[in-house]
Amino acid sequence: MSAQSNTSRIWLSSPHLSGREIRYVQEAFETNWIAPLGPNVDNFEKELGEYIGSPHVAALSSGTAALHLALILSGVKTGDIVLCQSFTFSASANPIVYQGAIPVFIDSEPDTWNICPQALEEAIVHFLKRRQKPKAVILVHLYGMPAQLDEVLALCATHDIPVIEDAAEALGSAYKAKRVGVFGKFGILSFNGNKIITTSGGGALLSADEKAISQSRFLATQARDNAPHYEHTQIGYNYRMSNVCAGIGRGQLEVIAERVHQRRKNFDFYKNHLAALPGIRFQNEPEGFFSNRWLTALTVDPVLSGGVTRENIRLKLLEENIESRPLWKPMHLQPVFEGAPYFGGKVSEKLFETGLCLPSGSNLSETDMERVVLSIKKCFD
Numbered sequence: 001m002s003a004q005s006n007t008s009r010i011w012l013s014s015p016h017l018s019g020r021e022i023r024y025v026q027e028a029f030e031t032n033w034i035a036p037l038g039p040n041v042d043n044f045e046k047e048l049g050e051y052i053g054s055p056h057v058a059a060l061s062s063g064t065a066a067l068h069l070a071l072i073l074s075g076v077k078t079g080d081i082v083l084c085q086s087f088t089f090s091a092s093a094n095p096i097v098y099q100g101a102i103p104v105f106i107d108s109e110p111d112t113w114n115i116c117p118q119a120l121e122e123a124i125v126h127f128l129k130r131r132q133k134p135k136a137v138i139l140v141h142l143y144g145m146p147a148q149l150d151e152v153l154a155l156c157a158t159h160d161i162p163v164i165e166d167a168a169e170a171l172g173s174a175y176k177a178k179r180v181g182v183f184g185k186f187g188i189l190s191f192n193g194n195k196i197i198t199t200s201g202g203g204a205l206l207s208a209d210e211k212a213i214s215q216s217r218f219l220a221t222q223a224r225d226n227a228p229h230y231e232h233t234q235i236g237y238n239y240r241m242s243n244v245c246a247g248i249g250r251g252q253l254e255v256i257a258e259r260v261h262q263r264r265k266n267f268d269f270y271k272n273h274l275a276a277l278p279g280i281r282f283q284n285e286p287e288g289f290f291s292n293r294w295l296t297a298l299t300v301d302p303v304l305s306g307g308v309t310r311e312n313i314r315l316k317l318l319e320e321n322i323e324s325r326p327l328w329k330p331m332h333l334q335p336v337f338e339g340a341p342y343f344g345g346k347v348s349e350k351l352f353e354t355g356l357c358l359p360s361g362s363n364l365s366e367t368d369m370e371r372v373v374l375s376i377k378k379c380f381d
């Protein structure tokens with residue numbers, strides 16, 4: 001190993017091009033389908049829908065835009081209650097506020113680290129008693145791990161509340177042999193640069209409801225009514241994916257199976273080399289759940305580790321030019337959401353305190369991961 005490769009930066013999750021993207025992008029250039037829309041967008045939607053098993057897909061400018069449209073199409077308006085998993089990235093919750101609605105945060109359960117069905121039920125009952133029926137539930141498949149879908153879907157069906165699946169991190173993950181993103185009224189995906197595949201920036205909205213998806217395309221292109229001039233009866237958005245970005249996405253989608261395979265291999269590598277260290281635990285994958293292992297996530301219990309903390313490890317990795325990151329800071333602890341109602345205990349808080357994401361890109365070499373493992377082991381010497 002050269003000194004250079006020994007000190008080069010190892011990233012958490014960087015874009016990994018397949019080489020097949022350029023063909024689609026070139027085609028877009030040659031046919032002058034640069035923007036907006038065009039055949040790459042249509043085909044990306046079709047190919048994505050086939051891969052996931054979702055009958056209708058709208059390609060959009062971001063996962064955040066997809067969530068925003070899902071809320072609009074669920075009828076979320078000013079003052080409405082929307083229940084949202086607390087343990088997530090802020091983009092899951094921000095669109096609630098775009099709508100002037102009230103975010104109510106729900107704790108995680110320890111098995112999958114995703115929304116806790118008991119805490120969710122408590123919140124639903126609480127608001128029903130006050131005649132404030134929640135307008136939607138946003139659950140997240142965090143780091144690629146599917147949430148407890150059976151329990152959550154049954155609960156929301158009982159109370160007739162639409163479920164929005166934030167599958168931004170979970171393309172390729174499955175629950176009981178069905179790909180996630182198709183279980184709720186809406187599913188959303190992200191193709192941001194750090195996700196399992198990228199369009200350089202983009203997202204998608206999924207639904208079995210054809211009318212809802214066609215309405216999302218209408219809203220995403222400035223809500224232009226059918227007239228020769230520009231006629232508007234609704235507020236629109238500029239949320240569509242461009243034909244160039246969709247070309248990148250098509251080239252990325254061709255290799256999604258390999259990307260999932262590689263990320264799962266990364267996880268196995270880390271687990272094999274680190275699970276024996278005292279106090280280290282990896283995110284569990286229960287029977288019937290299949291995670292794309294977007295990021296390998298672990299927790300460090302300082303009582304069992306002999307005092308080694310997540311922060312010791314993060315700083316050690318940083319010293320060795322390796323990027324790692326604490327698990328998401330729960331939304332109910334974020335200054336921007338101060339005062340928002342919260343249901344649950346301290347599961348997500350504890351995960352934030354003790355958890356770390358390791359470099360997990362599908363373009364990492366085994367040498368890179370060996371360097372990560374070695375650095376972590378040094379903390380335990």
Ligand SMILES: *Cc1c(COP(=O)(O)O)cnc(C)c1O
Binds near residue numbers: 140168169190
């Ligand atoms: C990345 C991400 C989003 C937002 O997606 P963008 O395409 O970046 O807008 C939403 N939710 C979660 C959980 C994410 O990780």
